[in-house]
Amino acid sequence: MRGVAAEHLDADLSGSPLWNPDLAPTPLSRRTWSTYNIAALWIGMAVVITTYTLASGLMQQGMTWYQALFTILLGNVIVLLPMILNAHAGTKYGISFPVLCRASFGVRGANVAAMLRAIVACGWFGIQTWIGALALDALMNAAWSGWSQIGIHTALSFAIFWGIQVWIIL
Known part of the structure; x- marks a missing residue:
């Protein structure tokens, strides 16, 4: 594919105020995370001291341990959907959040x-x-x-x- 669009992608953007190495897409060779790594990150974000504090607060307010656990699990699953949607472009195309936001917000x-x-x-x-x-x-x-x-x-x-x-x- 060598059209105008492909030539434009090969252009030197180093002088542009809209580009820097931090905003450049991550090359496919450096995108080494698998589904396991992403799931481990999500679990790691869910199993933290603030979650334990939330669980103890829910139990202090009268919930049983399994009600508190289910409430926290449900909350994490609800939050997981927007997280996956937000991360999809980054994992597929190697772009960062600010670059993704440029498409929606300018x-x-x-x-x-x-x-x-x-x-x-x-x-x-x-x-x-x-x-x-x-x-x-x-x-x-x-x-x-x-x-x-x-x-x-x-x-x-x-x-x-x-x-x-x-x-x-x-």
């Missing part, structure tokens, strides 16, 4: 969608940092009896846990 609108996704990610980072800080606070209190006497021990735990996470990320 170049500038894709920035809005990406920022909304980033805000949600920041929220989840905060929730998980708070839960980790509570665990660190409990560990510090068990290891050092004077820890709970510090007036801002929970805030210190949050700052320490946040710092550890940022250090790992960077």
Whole structure:
């Protein structure tokens, strides 16, 4: 297939403000994930401390363990459908979320969608940092009896846990 469209695909886009290596499609040779890898990722996202916290909260409100488990399973299955639809183009064509959003929202609108996704990610980072800080606070209190006497021990735990996470990320 060597028409105008194919020649256009071979064009050098390195000077374009709309292209950078992070937005380029992942070549087929680097797309090595199988169905197993994607299923393992989904299960890994479902089996996290926030899920355990949700289950304990549901049981505290009066649900039995199997009702809480079914509720969480149902919620994960409901969320799975939009996740699969959102990921289909990425897994099939090797394009990232911002590139996929350009088709629906345009170049500038894709920035809005990406920022909304980033805000949600920041929220989840905060929730998980708070839960980790509570665990660190409990560990510090068990290891050092004077820890709970510090007036801002929970805030210190949050700052320490946040710092550890940022250090790992960077």
